[in-house]
Amino acid sequence: MLVESSKGRAPSRFVIALLIGLIVVIWAINFITAKIGLRSFPPLTMASFRVCAAGLVMIPFYLGVRRLRLAAFASQEGAGASAGGRGPRRGFTWRDAWTFLYLGFFGVSVNQFFFTLALHYTSVSHSAIIVGMGPIYVLILAVMLRLERATWHKAVGMVISFAGIAVLASEHGISAHSPSLLGDAIAMTGSVGFATYVVLGKRVAGEYDALTMTAYNHFAGALILLPLGIRQAWLLGAGNWRAVPWEAWAAILYMGVFGSAVAYLLYYWLLRYLEASQLSAFTYLLPVLATILGILTLGEKGSWMQLLGGGLALGGVYWTESGRASKQAG
Numbered sequence: 001m002l003v004e005s006s007k008g009r010a011p012s013r014f015v016i017a018l019l020i021g022l023i024v025v026i027w028a029i030n031f032i033t034a035k036i037g038l039r040s041f042p043p044l045t046m047a048s049f050r051v052c053a054a055g056l057v058m059i060p061f062y063l064g065v066r067r068l069r070l071a072a073f074a075s076q077e078g079a080g081a082s083a084g085g086r087g088p089r090r091g092f093t094w095r096d097a098w099t100f101l102y103l104g105f106f107g108v109s110v111n112q113f114f115f116t117l118a119l120h121y122t123s124v125s126h127s128a129i130i131v132g133m134g135p136i137y138v139l140i141l142a143v144m145l146r147l148e149r150a151t152w153h154k155a156v157g158m159v160i161s162f163a164g165i166a167v168l169a170s171e172h173g174i175s176a177h178s179p180s181l182l183g184d185a186i187a188m189t190g191s192v193g194f195a196t197y198v199v200l201g202k203r204v205a206g207e208y209d210a211l212t213m214t215a216y217n218h219f220a221g222a223l224i225l226l227p228l229g230i231r232q233a234w235l236l237g238a239g240n241w242r243a244v245p246w247e248a249w250a251a252i253l254y255m256g257v258f259g260s261a262v263a264y265l266l267y268y269w270l271l272r273y274l275e276a277s278q279l280s281a282f283t284y285l286l287p288v289l290a291t292i293l294g295i296l297t298l299g300e301k302g303s304w305m306q307l308l309g310g311g312l313a314l315g316g317v318y319w320t321e322s323g324r325a326s327k328q329a330g
Contacts, residue, residue, distance in 0.1 A: 104218065108217055110194075291310075
């Protein structure tokens with residue numbers, strides 16, 4: 001197998017904006033499809049099936065994109081030196097396997113599994129707002145890994161954001177037995193997993209083309225959760241398999257094809273040209289669109305507490321990111 005890096009020429013701002021918008025729409029619909037699937041599948045079954053399906057879908061997706069030679073995503077020309085100063089590398093090494101394994105664990109196993117599981121216990125709006133705090137999680141990890149420095153401006157933004165999460169958690173009363181609180185905590189775990197994937201993935205973004213990284217991360221993530229998926233399939237039983245409506249299977253298929261394969265491929269490709277914090281900032285739009293879709297398609301009801309909590313959480317993200325932008329401009 002050939003593993004090569006490829007930076008290539010940066011796309012135009014219009015193309016970047018268009019692709020980010022497409023990712024936002026795909027992931028907003030992802031919340032709705034997960035809720036639809038959870039009507040028919042137990043949460044552990046739905047979550048593990050989603051991850052395993054994503055890994056399975058990536059096999060024909062990977063082969064198809066390579067055969068079509070879509071150079072933007074699977075370029076093997078003009079690789080040059082990677083971000084770390086290394087040139088293209090031939091062959092599959094143990095270092096590559098380890099890279100795919102830990103990125104697959106955080107970006108696929110943890111993120112996708114807990115994202116799906118959380119929606120069994122909490123609403124689309126709660127989950128979307130927590131996911132929308134992605135830039136805050138990225139910042140915290142970047143500071144912990146000494147990739148960025150902590151400042152008072154950033155600290156204030158984080159406090160505001162987490163105050164918003166506290167308001168959301170108190171909407172139905174704070175209790176250790178509150179399903180919403182449990183779901184919010186699970187959603188945050190998944191979102192932190194994706195933030196870890198973004199920060200660690202940025203370090204190796206110049207070493208692999210987007211298709212190779214996306215495919216092998218999903219293969220690794222699916223293998224990690226395959227034993228659980230097999231167990232849940234066995235517990236579901238043949239009789240219950242036939243009783244599952246087509247909408248539930250369509251939900252898993254959508255999450256595997258679009259929510260995972262297509263969206264991750266575009267995300268990782270964009271990660272080569274943008275800073276991790278810049279790319280994660282698109283989540284400003286995700287909670288808004290996902291909440292609107294949840295109200296229109298699932299009949300979810302909004303509240304003033306959600307509006308206040310969401311406003312604080314996303315306001316804190318904006319405050320933090322505006323401080324970064326002004327510092328970079330200066």
